Amino acid sequence: MSEDMRxxxxxxxxxxxxxxxxxxxxxxxTGSTAEEFVRLLAERVENGFSVIGVPTSExxxxxxxxxxxxxxxxxxxxxxxLTIDGADEIGPGxxxxxxxxxxxxxxxxxxxxxxxxxxxxxxxxxxxxxxxFPLPIEVNAFGLRATVLAIEGVARELGLKGPLAIxxxxxxxxxxxxxxxxVDASFGRIPDPxxxxxxxxxxxxxxxxxxxxxxxxxxxxxxxxxxxxxGA
Ligand code: 5RP
Numbered sequence: 281m282s283e284d285m286r287x288x289x290x291x292x293x294x295x296x297x298x299x300x301x302x303x304x305x306x307x308x309x310t311g312s313t314a315e316e317f318v319r320l321l322a323e324r325v326e327n328g329f330s331v332i333g334v335p336t337s338e339x340x341x342x343x344x345x346x347x348x349x350x351x352x353x354x355x356x357x358x359x360x361x362l363t364i365d366g367a368d369e370i371g372p373g374x375x376x377x378x379x380x381x382x383x384x385x386x387x388x389x390x391x392x393x394x395x396x397x398x399x400x401x402x403x404x405x406x407x408x409x410x411x412x413f414p415l416p417i418e419v420n421a422f423g424l425r426a427t428v429l430a431i432e433g434v435a436r437e438l439g440l441k442g443p444l445a446i447x448x449x450x451x452x453x454x455x456x457x458x459x460x461x462x463v464d465a466s467f468g469r470i471p472d473p474x475x476x477x478x479x480x481x482x483x484x485x486x487x488x489x490x491x492x493x494x495x496x497x498x499x500x501x502x503x504x505x506x507x508x509x510x511g512a
Contacts, residue, residue: 286316288402288502289366293317295500295507296364296398302330305357307390308344309365310337310383313400317364322347334360336390337383338457354393363394367401368490370499371410374399374512375473379416379490382447382456388488391495399496403503411439411470416447416490417463417480418456427485428463434479435465442466460487 293316300306300321308318318340325331325348332352335341344351354360365387369377376399378384391397419427428444435444447454447462454462470476470491477491499510 285402289313289316289400290320291502291507292400292402292500293320295502295509296400297321297324299362299398300331300364304331304361305352305359306331306333307360307363307365307394307397308333308335308340308349309363310340310387311366311381313366313402314340314364315343317400318343318347318349322349325349332357334390336365336387337381339381339383354390358393360390360394361396363391363397364400365391365397367399367405367492367499368413369407369410370399370401370405370501371407371473374496374499374510375410376492376496377410377413377415377490378492379418379462380413382416382454382462384416384490385418385456385458385460385488388492388495391492396498397496399499401499401501403501406501409469409471410473410491411467414442414445414464414466415470417465418458418460418487418489419463420485420487421461423485424461427483430483431463431465431480431486434483435467435476438476438479439467439469439471440465441468458487
């Protein structure tokens with residue numbers, strides 16, 4: 281990642297930090313932008329700021345523990361004030377594609393348990409139509425081929441142009457924190473995200489998908505010499 285790109289992520293994260301107040305219960309996202317937020321938050325905590333966070337992945341949990349950000353679980357703290365997370369694409373109405381880091385299931389559970397969600401990103405994530413970034417779909421390993429076939433059936437009708445690929449890491453199937461697999465679906469364009477979300481939700485082997493609709497309230501987008509707040 282170039283230094284410039286990292287600086288944009290830090291700027292977006294800093295803007296989001298401005299919305300965090302003492303005593304808040306936070307959902308803490310996953311990915312390189314969310315990690316910049318964790319680093320800034322940790323500095324505030326070191327200076328006496330009191331927050332408690334629910335991490336959206338084991339990766340984020342490790343960073344928080346390393347930097348001294350206090351953590352809890354959704355079982356102990358089931359209602360959160362604010363979630364701050366990155367995104368792979370940000371479309372109209374703050375519709376999102378997420379899951380590039382493979383954490384979409386916990387990210388969605390945590391966002392849904394939060395009163396507000398703020399997305400932080402550099403301007404390259406803003407798109408007019410979702411789908412250029414392959415849509416991550418988390419699936420149960422049981423019946424994988426049948427599930428992929430079912431996904432293909434609905435996805436072709438709803439705009440899928442490219443392949444469905446089982447995500448790999450270091451030559452092996454990528455396994456999520458929940459023990460599931462990820463199918464990355466190369467749509468190119470997703471003309472009707474809501475119809476696609478509903479259709480994927482109806483497939484039993486699909487655990488969750490990376491379309492986040494009606495979850496984000498604000499996005500802080502860094503670029504062109506500043507940070508812009510975009511509302512849903
Ligand atoms: C992880 C995610 C991330 O928020 C998304 O991939 C963005 O990551 P980055 O900030 O590194 O670009 O959804 O599952």
